[in-house]
Amino acid sequence: MNNEINQYLKEKKQLIDISLPEYITKLRAPEILKKSMVYSLKAGGKRLRPILLMASIEALGHDGQKGIETACALEMIHTYSLIHDDLPAMDNDDLRRGQPTNHKVYGDATAILAGDALLTYAFECIAGIDHPDIDNDMKMALIQKLANAAGPEGMVGGQQDDLTAEGKSLTIQELQSIHLRKTGRLLCFAVEAGAILGQANEQQAENLSDFAKHLGIAFQIKDDILDIIGDEITLGKPVGSDVTNNKNTYPKLLTLEGAKEKMNKHADAALHYLKAANVDSYRLQQLMGYVLDRNH
Numbered sequence: 226m227n228n229e230i231n232q233y234l235k236e237k238k239q240l241i242d243i244s245l246p247e248y249i250t251k252l253r254a255p256e257i258l259k260k261s262m263v264y265s266l267k268a269g270g271k272r273l274r275p276i277l278l279m280a281s282i283e284a285l286g287h288d289g290q291k292g293i294e295t296a297c298a299l300e301m302i303h304t305y306s307l308i309h310d311d312l313p314a315m316d317n318d319d320l321r322r323g324q325p326t327n328h329k330v331y332g333d334a335t336a337i338l339a340g341d342a343l344l345t346y347a348f349e350c351i352a353g354i355d356h357p358d359i360d361n362d363m364k365m366a367l368i369q370k371l372a373n374a375a376g377p378e379g380m381v382g383g384q385q386d387d388l389t390a391e392g393k394s395l396t397i398q399e400l401q402s403i404h405l406r407k408t409g410r411l412l413c414f415a416v417e418a419g420a421i422l423g424q425a426n427e428q429q430a431e432n433l434s435d436f437a438k439h440l441g442i443a444f445q446i447k448d449d450i451l452d453i454i455g456d457e458i459t460l461g462k463p464v465g466s467d468v469t470n471n472k473n474t475y476p477k478l479l480t481l482e483g484a485k486e487k488m489n490k491h492a493d494a495a496l497h498y499l500k501a502a503n504v505d506s507y508r509l510q511q512l513m514g515y516v517l518d519r520n521h
C-alpha cells in the first residue's frame with residue numbers, strides 16, 4: 226500500500242476512533258452496558274465503512290466531515306453485527322479485532338444488549354444530526370436506507386440465510402445473494418450515504434451504488450480468502466473458522482485460485498461503475514486497491 230493512501234486511512238481512522246467513544250460516554254445508561262459498547266467500539270477495526278462514506282462525500286466535492294455522525298452510526302451497526310455474529314448461538318468465536326469477544330468479557334446477556342444498544346442508538350445519532358446543510362429529508366433518506374440495509378431485507382436476512390445454509394451446498398448465485406445482503410448492504414450504504422450527503426445526481430448515485438455492490442462482493446471474497454491464508458495475529462480473529470463452521474465460501478465453491486479470479490472480476494466491474502459515476506474517483510479507487518491487497 227502506498228504512503229499516501231496509508232496516511233489518508235490513518236487520519237480518517239483516528240477521527241472515527243476519537244469520535245465513537247464520545248457518543249457513548251455521554252449516554253445516561255447503565256455503566257456496564259456503556260463499558261461493553263465502548264469495549265467493542267474501541268477494540269480496533271479498520272473503519273472501512275466510515276472511511277468509504279467520507280471518501281464518497283469527498284468524491285462529490287464536499288467536505289467528508291459532513292458525514293461524521295452517519296459514519297459513526299454506520300460503524301456502531303457494523304460493530305453490533307460483529308458482537309452478535311461472535312455469540313455462541315452464531316459463530317461462537319473467542320477473538321475479534323485482536324481482543325477476546327464481547328461475550329467472553331461481559332457475558333452473553335450483556336453482549337446481546339450492547340449489540341441492541343449500538344443498533345438502536347445509531348438511528349438516534351442520525352436523527353439528531355445538527356448541520357446547516359443536512360435537512361430533515363436527507364436525514365429521513367439516511368435512516369430509511371440504513372434501516373433497510375441492516376434489517377430483514379439486508380444484513381439480518383443475509384445472516385439468517387448464511388446460518389440456515391451451514392452444512393448445505395449452495396450455488397454461486399445463492400452464495401452471492403447471501404453476501405450481497407450479509408456484508409454487501411452495509412458497504413453499499415456507506416457509498417449511498419456519501420451520495421446523499423454529497424448531493425449526487427441520479428446517474429452518479431446509481432453508478433456509485435453499483436460500484437459499491439461489486440466492491441462488497443470483492444471484499445467478502447477477500448475475507449473468505451484471508452480465512453484460509455491469513456494469520457490470526459494480523460487478522461485479529463480466528464482463521465479457519467469458515468471450515469470449522471461448515472460455511473459456504475467462495476474458495477470452497479471455486480477453489481482458492483477461482484475465488485481470486487472472481488474477486489478481480491468484481492474489482493474490474495467496480496472500477497467500471499466508478500468511472501461511469503463521473504466523480505473525482507481517485508480516493509475511492511485507492512480504497513478499492515486497499516480492500517483487495519489487505520492482509521487483515
Ligand SMILES: CC(C)=CCC/C(C)=C/COP(=O)(O)OP(=O)(O)O
Nearest residue numbers: 306307309310316380381384407408
Ligand atoms: C445480524 C448479524 C449478526 C449480522 C452479521 C453480519 C456479518 C457480516 C458478520 C461477519 O461475517 P463472517 O462471519 O463472514 O465474518 P468474520 O470472519 O469476521 O466473523
Ligand SMILES: C=C(C)CCOP(=O)(O)OP(=O)(O)O
Nearest residue numbers: 269270271272273322408448
Ligand atoms: C463483514 C465482515 C466480513 C466482517 C469483518 O468486517 P471488517 O473486516 O470490516 O472488520 P473490522 O475491520 O471492522 O474489524
